[in-house]
Amino acid sequence: MQLQQKTRSPTLQTVLMVDNFIHENSGEFKKTNLFHALPKKMLWGTFQVIMAYLEEINRIGFDRDGYVIYIWDPEFFEKFKNMKELEI
DSSP states (O other): OOOOOOOOOOOHHHHHHHHHHHHHTTTSOBHHHHHHHSSSOOOHHHHHHHHHHHHHTTSEEEOTTOBEEEOOOHHHHHHHTTOTTOOO
């Protein structure tokens, strides 16, 4: 019998909580420390799913030392989203 890591699908509220926490604390935590500093606790697997999602949609990135950086800039996006030269 193969053991499976238990992860739960994160709720929108949980994703937004992590997103907002990273936005407010950009560059202050590495991934593991960020997990422990969150206002609400969750399973590590759920946290991993959220982090992968936020990285995939370009809301977060990691600097060369491994710190989590908030990179989403809605004002920049609004400025360029309607340019005919760009394709989104």
